[in-house]
Amino acid sequence: MSSEKVAPWPAVPILKPEEVYAGLSDQAKDYPLYLESIVRQEHNFEKPEALARLRVFDTSTRMMIGHWCSSMLSELGAEVIQVEPPGGDPMRKLTPFGKRDYMFVDKESGEPVGAHFLHEMRNKLSVTLNLETEEGREVFKKMAVHADVIIENDPPGHRDSLGIGYRQLREINPKLIYCWVGQLGQWGPHKDKPGALEPTAQAACGFVHGTGDPKEFGGQPTRSALWMADHVGGTSAAMGILAALLYRENVSGEGQFIEATAAEAIIRILDYSWAWYGMDGSIRPRFGNWDLAINIYAVNPCKDGYMMVGGGHDRLWYRIWRTVGDEHPAVEEDILGDPHLREVADRLAMNQQIKTYTMLGEWLKDNSRSEAERKLSKQQVASGGVLYVNEVAEYPHFKYRGHVAEYESPHYGKILYGTTPFLQHKTPGRLKWLGRPTGFDNEDVYRRLLGFTRDDFARLRKESVI
Amino acid sequence: MLLICPSCKTKNFLDPYPFWNFEGTTKCASCKGIWRLKTVSGVCVSGPEKATGEPTLLPGFAETQNYEPISGPGVTRPAPRARKDSACRPIPMEKNIRGNPISGHPLKKEDLVGSRSKALAATA
């Protein structure tokens, strides 16, 4: 591994509280220090976990939406057992540009895993089980007795046709919360096809069409770099699972069937696209890094990269130009004198936005991201540069708050990762481990849940059931 | 980049993204003069110099020194539009695209019952 070439993280030491709050009055420090006392991650392991009583079987493969959903639950303390086909979830093999060097290798077994899968394999156990065999399905039915939640993403109807879908398992365990996740759905004219994965959902829901520069500006419909709809869909699935859990515990004593699709999660949050079309037939256009509904609210090029500046309402509008005026008085004067920019509402027209950002560009070209932010913050204007991951990893505020942290895995060594955002006073989310080799927990899980003997293990391994 | 036309002083707005690192010609929206220029990271490093021929890229928008807007086909680049007749100001609406009533137009106090339009409350 080439970790010797790379400087250890963090390159710059993380600030201490004394440094962060230096020079502040007691009154000014009081509230942030109070927050630190109740939510800092250092205290996590002194506190209980919200979902400690929950057992989840994540049987999804070939997509990330199910793994994202089960991460939401595992970070909050649920026992999540990932049920993978023998040889592991095919997602383990993904690595950028096919580079084996970028994979993480288990010290003991030599099994490689790609960073994409690794990052989401948090707090989860791994067992192997071949659901395409009769014997495997019998094992699975026995496991269902012990499950609070089962997550799957097989092609629509596949599990049902194998006798291990919602309709069959609810007979075995009426308390079971069964969650199917996917791209477009289990039913309807365009239901999921086998093998489909993100960004299928992004393309089907209007997101891709609406992202990127307009054609007139040399742009095209653009996908998120990330399998982003899987994240939003997986979070939606987690909301459904937790709602079902609350209802089961407080009212009914029974589970139910949940369906969450990556596309519908994005449709939910495409704010005004639908109402706008329904009112006057408007089709939401791409608008690049500017905003259809707010000016100033955009990212534009600056001296050393790209800069976000925000301030749609009058107070902030004038403060932005005040800042610009310190260096380019003629620009501020022009803007203040422009009758077409006087009313907040008038600033939204395309032509007015072109003028606004061209004039702002006269100032941005002379200012780096950090200079621009420093100057604008004096006027309490929200701004910040577009950061790349190397900058995110070293950003003082993020390091201090632990958005980025390093975990030392007994299997994989040191791993830099994005931490759980579930900060809380009483039952915070946390990371217990990151990464798990395929089937690492077969022995533990099958013994304690199903009472497997040595013979069972040997026989099922021989038959490629586990 | 703000290009003040050396000939007629029209303000031509060369919008940030396409003109940030640009080498070529553009056309004044008012006097149609062709200007060659080069920008690097938003800074004009050469030009504007008089040139001829078809412009590489039109300005995004333009206006006179007195804030009179100048735009149109062949003059500035077309803006992205949500409909053919985008107006960019409030459009009163009483019916949606299905022809059913919506409360999309300004009201007066006498039009209300409680916090709702009388017209729509009546259909309840």
Next chain:
Amino acid sequence: MAAETKTKHSGNGHDNGFEDFCRSVFDPKKEFSKPEALKGVRVLSCTQYILGPSCASYLAELGAEVIKVEAPRRGEAMRHTTPFNEPFLYPLSKWVPERGTGLGFLGANPNEYFCSIDFHRPEGQALLKKLVAKSDVFVENYRPGTFDRWGIGYRQLKEINPRLVYCWLGGFGGWGPGRVRASYDILGQAQGGNFGMTGKQEFMGGSPSKHTIWLADYWGGMMGAVQVLAALYYRDKVSGEGTFTEYSQVHGVTRQLEYALPLYGRHGITRERWGNWDTQLCVHGIVKCGKSTLPDSQNPQESEEGYILISAYSDGDFAKLCKTIGNADLGSKYAKADIRIKPDAQMEIYPALEKWAADKTKEQAASILDNAGILNQPVWNAKEVATNPHWTERGAVRWLDDPTYGELLHQGPSYKMSATPPRLKWALKPVGADNEQIFGKLAGLGPNDIKRLEDQECI
């Protein structure tokens, strides 16, 4: 990848009525015949913009009684944003009927009751405390410490109601060197890291691109709702106590970066933009189709040429794709997945696909690919989505008979449940529309009290 081994129905070839079963249990038309998961839960939403409000709205969909508390008369700032300044819904409030609420407010506050309180005034704060005493959840996204200063922060409210789940959401969090920074959604995207990775490749002249939706805000609200639901479960099941939850939007975005942080930490490599192609699978990218589906449309959005996602990343599917497009050379040169995943391979393959699609609409391309059994997804615009029978049948986009504003086309909930489905009741209401009902019911205010306080603009 095991795409080929899992065929549609590997059992007996029929689906045993499964699709019909799903259609029935998830039928949007049956939503109101089923109970609500959060019946009896009361949420106060003292929120503005999108991050805070959307969090409360996900609870409102599940049946919680959510009370939105805004500034008197003109309400919160988000009511005043609308795309291109064109569509508004009237009245803004009974005091200001000549103005409307912009569509930017839609989607973040459905199913809620709307009242107004001026938090700056002691009488307003006292009124709020009466509501808090009877609530389960308190959501706010004001600047950190604001509510604490007003005597209505977590420290104070938990004394009034120890069962309260206090949910704060914001940009940069309430502690740390950047805590004082105001934040917006795209600032969260920019600083959290997903912005810099998205967009056309640098070497192809591209630049970073924001996600068109207020992703950090709306998805951040979902993350807040997940925390609240887990906290309610723990309260009801175990502790009997509420808690304080903090969600920082920029933290959420950093959580989403997939392989970028491990890759950077181990190898010092910064994940770059890769446009509409995929860094881990090939072919799995969005390509341009040369023709427009509706070239004569008056709407410029419809007269643009189309785009399509083509997904053929296994060796077998890639071979099929090359055969379908009649490019045997491509097929033999890049037969192996680990060869075609490389950057130079992709730079040859995708242009070849665009050459094939240059004389086709996205529907024509899709049809040819469908017949050949190759996965694809046309890139649909807002109209194509809103009118697509798949989405309308499933209730993802639906016509809503809103009691105040008439018939609106509106998004449905983001997930489905068979027994306690989330549902859409109404889109929004004018500022303070429910003052009488809420303050009468929960704070014992009579009509004279309410009139006095409204005249003083305290509510």
